[in-house]
Each structure stands twice: as structure tokens, then as C-alpha cells.
Amino acid sequence: MAKMIxxxxxxxxxxxxxxxxxQKNMIESYLPIREEIVRQRSARAIQWMEFLxxxxxxxxxxxxxxxxxxxxxxxxxKVQALRDRYRLKEKALAQTRxxxxxxxxxxxxxxxxxxxxxxxxxxxxxxxxxxxxAPSRRSSLSEAExxxxxxEVETEQTEILARKKAALRAKEEKHLDAIRKRAxxxxxxxxxxxxxxxxxxxxRHPAQTGDADLPENVLLRLQNLSMRFGGLLAVDxxxxxxxxxxxxxxxxxxxxxxxxxxxxxxxxxRPTSGEMFxxxxxxxxxxxxxxxxxxxxxxxxxxxxxxxxxxxxLSVLDNLLVAAHTVYRSGFFAQLLHTPGLRREENVLKAKAxxxxxxxxxxxxxxxxxxxxxxxxxxxxxxxxxxMANPRLIILDEPAAGxxxxxxxxxxxxxxxxxxxxxxxxxLVEHDMGLVMDICDTVCAISFGRMLAIGTxxxxxxxPLVRAAYLGEAx
Amino acid sequence: MLGTFWKEVRGTxxxxxxxxxxxxxxxxxxxxxxxRFAELGMVSPSLYKSISSMxxxxxxALGFSLLLGYAGLASLGTAGFVGLGTYFIGHFSGTLQKPxxxxxxxxxxxxxxxxAVVGFVSLRIxxxxxxxxxxxxxxxxxxxxxxxxxxxxxVTGLTFRNFMMFGKPVPDAAVDQAIxxxxxLVIIATLNIINSPTGRALLAMKNSDSAxxxxxxxxxxxxxxxxxxxxxxxxxxxxxxxADIKFSIPGTWSLDFSLNILAAxxxxxxxxxxxxxxxxxxxFGLNMTVLQxxxxxxxxxxxxxxxxxxxxxxxTMFYPGGLIRLLQALxxxxxxxxxxxxxxxxxxxxxxxx
Numbered sequence: 001m002a003k004m005i006x007x008x009x010x011x012x013x014x015x016x017x018x019x020x021x022x023q024k025n026m027i028e029s030y031l032p033i034r035e036e037i038v039r040q041r042s043a044r045a046i047q048w049m050e051f052l053x054x055x056x057x058x059x060x061x062x063x064x065x066x067x068x069x070x071x072x073x074x075x076x077x078k079v080q081a082l083r084d085r086y087r088l089k090e091k092a093l094a095q096t097r098x099x100x101x102x103x104x105x106x107x108x109x110x111x112x113x114x115x116x117x118x119x120x121x122x123x124x125x126x127x128x129x130x131x132x133x134a135p136s137r138r139s140s141l142s143e144a145e146x147x148x149x150x151x152e153v154e155t156e157q158t159e160i161l162a163r164k165k166a167a168l169r170a171k172e173e174k175h176l177d178a179i180r181k182r183a184x185x186x187x188x189x190x191x192x193x194x195x196x197x198x199x200x201x202x203x204r205h206p207a208q209t210g211d212a213d214l215p216e217n218v219l220l221r222l223q224n225l226s227m228r229f230g231g232l233l234a235v236d237x238x239x240x241x242x243x244x245x246x247x248x249x250x251x252x253x254x255x256x257x258x259x260x261x262x263x264x265x266x267x268x269x270r271p272t273s274g275e276m277f278x279x280x281x282x283x284x285x286x287x288x289x290x291x292x293x294x295x296x297x298x299x300x301x302x303x304x305x306x307x308x309x310x311x312x313x314l315s316v317l318d319n320l321l322v323a324a325h326t327v328y329r330s331g332f333f334a335q336l337l338h339t340p341g342l343r344r345e346e347n348v349l350k351a352k353a354x355x356x357x358x359x360x361x362x363x364x365x366x367x368x369x370x371x372x373x374x375x376x377x378x379x380x381x382x383x384x385x386x387x388m389a390n391p392r393l394i395i396l397d398e399p400a401a402g403x404x405x406x407x408x409x410x411x412x413x414x415x416x417x418x419x420x421x422x423x424x425x426x427x428l429v430e431h432d433m434g435l436v437m438d439i440c441d442t443v444c445a446i447s448f449g450r451m452l453a454i455g456t457x458x459x460x461x462x463x464p465l466v467r468a469a470y471l472g473e474a475x
Numbered sequence: 476m477l478g479t480f481w482k483e484v485r486g487t488x489x490x491x492x493x494x495x496x497x498x499x500x501x502x503x504x505x506x507x508x509x510x511r512f513a514e515l516g517m518v519s520p521s522l523y524k525s526i527s528s529m530x531x532x533x534x535x536a537l538g539f540s541l542l543l544g545y546a547g548l549a550s551l552g553t554a555g556f557v558g559l560g561t562y563f564i565g566h567f568s569g570t571l572q573k574p575x576x577x578x579x580x581x582x583x584x585x586x587x588x589x590x591a592v593v594g595f596v597s598l599r600i601x602x603x604x605x606x607x608x609x610x611x612x613x614x615x616x617x618x619x620x621x622x623x624x625x626x627x628x629x630v631t632g633l634t635f636r637n638f639m640m641f642g643k644p645v646p647d648a649a650v651d652q653a654i655x656x657x658x659x660l661v662i663i664a665t666l667n668i669i670n671s672p673t674g675r676a677l678l679a680m681k682n683s684d685s686a687x688x689x690x691x692x693x694x695x696x697x698x699x700x701x702x703x704x705x706x707x708x709x710x711x712x713x714x715x716x717x718a719d720i721k722f723s724i725p726g727t728w729s730l731d732f733s734l735n736i737l738a739a740x741x742x743x744x745x746x747x748x749x750x751x752x753x754x755x756x757x758x759f760g761l762n763m764t765v766l767q768x769x770x771x772x773x774x775x776x777x778x779x780x781x782x783x784x785x786x787x788x789x790x791t792m793f794y795p796g797g798l799i800r801l802l803q804a805l806x807x808x809x810x811x812x813x814x815x816x817x818x819x820x821x822x823x824x825x826x827x828x829x
Contacts, residue, residue: 305686
């Protein structure tokens with residue numbers, strides 16, 4: 001009884017810790033987005049100021065025969081557009097002439113007519129360009145007077161503009177500073193709380209080992225796992241450990257029970273007998289047998305499927321957000337009303353998803369729909385999806401199936417990168433021996449649900465039992 | 476120089492226009508204007524009546540599309556739920572003269588309980604069998620409506636006069652406006668749900684149960700939620716129906732009604748709000764507004780069913796995504812056609828080869 005209460009208390013405190021951490025994470029990740037919004041807003045304000053300045057200066061400049069930079073640029077653009085239009089007209093004339101020539105030789109009058117039209121085009125173009133570049137003055141002031149006035153106003157106005165801009169920048173800086181300070185204050189506050197809670201947990205709850213003696217560096221332990229489908233014993237009394245931070249490969253001939261083991265770990269199957277222990281964090285070891293399927297991801301275990309299981313109606317980015325389902329904290333009514341809190345969360349998670357896509361080199365597909373994308377890309381999207389829920393253990397079911405050699409090589413690099421960048425452990429089932437031997441730290445070979453050998457890739461390759469199972473050699 | 480200014484204005488405008496709510500709010504405003512015209516006698520009252528019933532049917536269809544199009548659960552119990560909504564209102568607001576707030580609470584509570592029960596059933600049973608179970612439930616509800624006379628006034632039907640609010644009856648004009656308001660709000664709520672983690676979770680569940688579960692989406696929670704949402708929508712629609720039509724008989728809430736809602740969602744396009752509105756117009760509105768003015772259909776009113784049937788067959792054969800897909804395809808075709816024509820013209824006129 002006391003043990004149960006203690007365990008419940010621990011669960012309660014740990015969930016509090018998780019909430020505090022996710023709050024802190026939220027504040028940290030929203031800060032750059034918020035800063036960007038402030039910057040954009042002040043940039044827009046500056047644009048508006050410049051526009052007002054221009055609106056004041058442009059008529060004076062026109063009167064003084066000194067177009068301001070914007071006016072000059074606008075005129076230049078107009079002239080360019082005009083030139084383009086006349087080039088088209090010339091082309092059209094040439095085309096008409098070509099068509100006329102195709103009917104038969106041209107009479108001298110016709111040739112003269114075409115040449116006349118060409119000349120007229122050039123003339124009118126030059127006239128209109130001249131009119132744009134030097135418009136007629138509509139001012140009661142004489143040119144010298146207008147120029148004097150223009151210069152006078154210009155120095156004054158430029159000064160005012162510069163002052164206003166500086167004031168705005170200072171305000172923006174102050175605003176940003178306030179935001180940063182507030183975030184820092186909140187984070188410091190949360191840090192304090194987190195540290196206190198963490199200390200309390202470590203003090204009051206001696207390292208929980210569940211029912212197993214799980215060493216510090218072991219993340220997942222299968223203990224005497226068996227799975228029976230009717231008369232078929234798919235997994236037979238299997239035990240092994242997956243260590244923290246390694247890439248663990250599970251190999252075996254077809255029908256050896258590899259995927260069954262995965263399904264047992266992720267609770268799609270209920271094992272007939274045996275225990276599965278998982279180190280959730282520094283102090284807590286849980287028994288996976290106690291959790292329903294949809295709670296597994298909350299413990300930090302994410303899996304992919306052998307056949308690609310994406311949501312075809314959603315864009316790639318939204319698919320990644322589906323995988324971040326457990327990270328969201330807004331409730332149903334917040335979603336119904338699209339509250340600012342939810343929008344903040346969406347922004348943070350979208351930024352995260354884009355980051356993940358960039359790491360995997362999928363940025364180009366972020367807004368595409370997965371339907372019809374190449375298989376290699378789909379596999380990579382599945383991989384990207386696992387990274388959205390802050391995993392500690394990623395379970396990959398045949399990641400290289402259906403990929404060509406080049407894609408497989410890329411995948412090897414990617415899996416290592418994910419392990420190093422996201423600090424997680426990877427557990428994979430694979431048929432591609434090249435890939436397994438290349439990336440895995442530990443390989444476990446099974447056949448008909450029974451363990452053949454476990455060890456480094458080199459040891460496995462040399463193992464006579466494995467050779468017999470794969471090649472049928474007499475052992 | 477003015478360019479900057481216009482760019483700014485255009486940017487703001489396009490942000491407003493591209494906002495997902497914009498079109499539907501505009502639709503609401505247009506409906507308010509039509510209602511005003513009806514009041515002034517420029518639109519015939521019967522036409523306006525059919526427009527407001529279309530709005531009510533659209534609300535039901537939206538709830539149903541969350542169920543079918545998003546969660547992938549087939550249900551034929553819609554009619555029963557709507558009927559229950561009408562009787563809740565008719566009994567509590569009409570017969571017992573309770574204030575509106577209490578009626579609304581009772582109706583929503585009933586909807587949530589009923590939806591949760593059906594959702595719970597859906598955890599065990601899927602696909603066609605779920606449709607049959609919900610159909611059975613709907614038929615049971617219909618029989619209950621027929622025999623539970625204290626509550627429903629039996630086969631003769633329940634007549635309803637007016638809501639009481641703040642001690643006064645609510646005028647018809649206010650009811651009409653409320654229908655438009657609720658219609659727009661329901662659309663906005665649906666949009667919000669679709670574009671939030673819940674909507675995505677429902678879609679993930681429809682694609683693959685196991686993948687959804689491995690991503691932390693509990694089947695129980697979301698199936699219950701989908702059914703509760705659909706029943707709440709249906710009960711809200713029932714409330715509006717009673718306020719608008721003021722009469723409810725058990726015969727209305729039969730399989731025909733559920734099938735018509737299903738047809739509207741399938742014909743229009745189960746995953747697009749615009750598509751659903753279109754579907755409701757094709758199945759219910761076309762009959763009420765256009766066909767009834769044609770002498771042939773006035774003589775043989777049942778002939779409209781033939782049209783609906785043909786429409787359903789054609790749409791499911793050629794555009795399984797619904798009529799909205801047809802419109803989208805048409806739009807794309809027109810864009811391509813214009814581009815192509817433009818290219819050919821340029822080639823003819825200017826001799827460009829690109």
C-alpha cells in the first residue's frame with residue numbers, strides 16, 4: 001500500500017516536472033518567433049514613415065526638377081515597361097511582315113509602309129520616354145525658387161525622418177529587451193521550480209527500479225518474452241537489453257518474429273508471458289506491460305511502420321504536427337475557439353517541424369501533399385515524424401525496405417545524425433545487412449523467435465549459428 | 476511612390492480576404508441581406524423558408540461530415556438525433572414553458588450523453604456494422620417518439636409556439652437572424668476543429684488506427700468526441716428546426732432523412748465545408764427552390780428522388796471526392812485553358828517560341 005502511494009506520488013511529481021519543462025521549452029521556443037513579429041512590425045512602421053516622407057518630398061522635388069530616389073526609380077521602371085511594350089510591338093510588326101512575305105513578294109508600297117510603321121514606332125517610343133523622364137512642370141514657383149525651397153525642406157525633413165527612425169528603433173529595442181527580460185525571468189522562475197522539484201524527487205524517491213534491477217545505462221530490457229499465436233510460438237523466451245544511446249539492430253530471416261517483438265514493445269500485442277522494462281528517466285523504471293498503446297509515445301518511445309502510414313489528406317508539415325499530438329497542451333475548447341495560446345503552440349511546433357524537415361533535407365516538401373511523392377521521400381517523412389514527440393527511443397521497422405543503394409547510404413548517415421543530434425537511442429529491424437553492419441553498435445540475431453546471437457556486428461557475422469540460419473550451412 | 480502605399484493596402488486586403496473565415500462571414504452577411512429583402516417582400520417567403528431550412532440541414536451535414544469525412548465512421552442515426560433535439564425543445568420550451576437557457580442545457584446534455592453512448596459502441600464495431608447499429612438506434616428513437624406521448628405528443632406531432640427569453644416570446648425575425656448567426660458560428664467552429672490537433676487526430680484515425688495510436692491518439696477519446704460533436708450539431712440543428720418550422724412529427728425522423736444527409740455529404744464532398752453546403756443545396760435546396768416551380772415535378776413530386784439518385788450515381792462514379800472536386804477540376808481546366816490560349820496568341824502575334 002505504502003509503496004503504491006509512493007509510486008503515485010512519484011508519478012504525480014514527475015508529471016509536474018514534465019509540465020514545468022514543457023512550459024519552459026514553450027517560452028524558450030516562442031521567444032525568437034515573438035522577436036521576429038516585433039521586428040516585422042517595426043519594419044512596417046518604418047516603411048510607412050518613409051512613405052509619408054516621400055509623399056511630402058516628391059511634389060517639391062518634381063517642381064524643382066530634382067526627382068527623389070523613389071520617383072526616379074518609379075520612372076525608370078515605367079520606362080523599362082514602355083521599352084518592353086514597344087519591343088513586343090516591333091516583334092508583332094516583324095511577324096506581320098513575315099506573314100505577308102510568305103504569301104508572295106512584297107510590293108514597294110508595302111515595304112515602304114512597313115518601314116514607315118517601324119519608324120513611327122521608334123519615334124513614338126522616344127517621345128513617350130522623354131515625356132516620362134522630364135514631365136512638364138506644373139508649379140507657380142520659378143525653378144530656382146522651387147529648388148531653394150526643396151533643399152530647405154529636404155534637409156529639415158531628412159533630419160526629422162532620421163530622428164523618428166532612431167526613436168522607433170530605440171522603442172523596438174526596448175520592447176525586445178522587455179520581452180527577453182520577461183522570458184528570462186519566467187525561465188529563471190521555472191528553472192528554480194524545476195531544480196527544487198527535481199531535488200525533491202531525487203531525495204524522497206530512491207531510484208525506482210520497478211521490479212527489475214535495471215543497470216543505469218540500460219534503456220530497455222526484455223525479459224523472457226514469449227508471444228504465442230494459437231499454435232505458433234512467434235517469440236520464444238527472448239531476453240536482451242538495449243543500452244542508452246546505441247543503435248541496436250534486430251535481424252533474422254523472414255518470419256523470425258522481429259516485427260512481433262516491436263508490436264509487443266509498443267503494446268499492439270499483449271505478450272503471452274514475459275516482462276518489458278523501460279527506463280523513463282533518471283529515477284523511474286516502468287513496466288511497459290502496464291501501458292495502453294496510445295500511452296507509449298508519452299513515455300518517449302516512438303515507432304515507424306514497415307509500410308508507410310502517413311495521413312494522405314494532410315500536407316507533410318501537418319503530418320509532422322499529427323505526430324506532435326502529445327506535445328500539445330491546449331484543450332478542446334481552446335481548439336474550438338483557436339485561442340492565442342493554441343496559435344502560439346502551433347507556431348512553435350511548426351517552427352520545430354520545419355527545423356526537423358531541414359535536418360532531413362525535406363524543406364522543399366514541407367507544404368506538399370505526400371500522395372505521389374517518391375517512396376524514399378515518404379520513408380524520410382516517417383523518420384521526420386518520429387522526431388516531433390521528443391523521443392528517447394526510436395523504433396524503426398525496416399527503414400531501408402524499398403530504398404535503392406544510394407538512398408540506403410543516405411539513410412545510414414541520417415540515422416547516425418538523428419542519434420547524435422537528438423540524443424536518442426535507435427532500435428531497428430532491417431533486412432539490409434549492409435546497413436545493419438554499417439551503423440549498428442549491437443546486433444541481435446533471432447530465428448523462429450529464438451535468440452541466435454547478440455554482439456558487435458563483426459561477432460555476429462562470424463557466428464556459426466547465424467551463418468547457418470541465413471545461408472543454410474551445416475554447423 | 477504610390478506603389479508602396481497600394482502594396483500595403485493590397486497586402487492588408489489580401490490578408491483579410493484570404494482569412495478562412497472571410498468567405499463564410501460574407502455568406503452570413505449576404506443571408507442577412509436576403510432575409511431583409513424577404514421581410515420587404517422582394518424575396519418570396521417560401522423561398523426564404525427553404526433557404527433557412529437549407530442552413531439547418533447544412534449544420535447537420537457539417538456534424539455528419541466530421542464523423543464520416545474526418546473520423547471515417549459511418550452512422551445512419553442522424554435523423555434520430557435531430558428528432559430528439561426537436562422534442563427536447565418542443566417539450567421543455569414549448570409544453571413546460573421553461574426558459575431558453577435550461578432547455579439548451581438539457582438538450583446539450585442529452586446530446587453529449589447520447590453521442591458518448593454511440594461513440595462507445597463504435598469502439599467495438601466498425602464500418603457497415605456500425606451504420607446498421609446506428610440505424611437501429613435511430614429507428615428505436617423513432618418508435619419512442621411515436622409512443623412516448625407525454626414527451627412527444629405521439630404521431631400527431633408536437634407544435635411549438637415560441638421561445639421564451641427574459642419573460643417575453645422571441646419574435647420570428649429574431650429567430651431567423653439567430654439561425655443565420657448559428658449557421659456561421661457552426662461553420663467557424665468546424666473550421667477551427669478541422670485546423671487544430673483534434674481535426675488532424677481524427678484524420679489520422681481514419682487513415683490508420685494503429686498509426687494514430689502509436690502517435691498518442693487515443694481511439695476511445697476521439698471516437699467519442701467525433702460522435703458527441705455530431706450529435707451536438709444535430710441537436711442544435713433540431714433546436715433551430717423547431718424554432719423555424721414549429722412542428723415535428725416522428726415520421727420526419729426516419730431513414731430517408733439520414734440517407735439524405737449522407738447523400739448531401741457524399742455528393743458535395745465530405746472534407747470540404749463549401750462542398751457540404753453545395754451538397755445540401757443539390758439534395759435539399761434544388762428540390763425546394765427550383766424543381767417545385769417546374770410543372771412536371773409539381774405533378775409528380777416523388778420524381779425529384781430520381782434526380783437525386785442519378786446525381787449520387789454520377790458523382791460517386793466519376794468524382795468520388797464530391798462535386799467540389801468537379802468544381803476544383805473545372806477551375807484548374809479553365810486556368811490551363813486561358814494560359815494555353817494566351818501562349819498560342821503570343822506565338823501567333825509575336826512569333827515567340829517559348
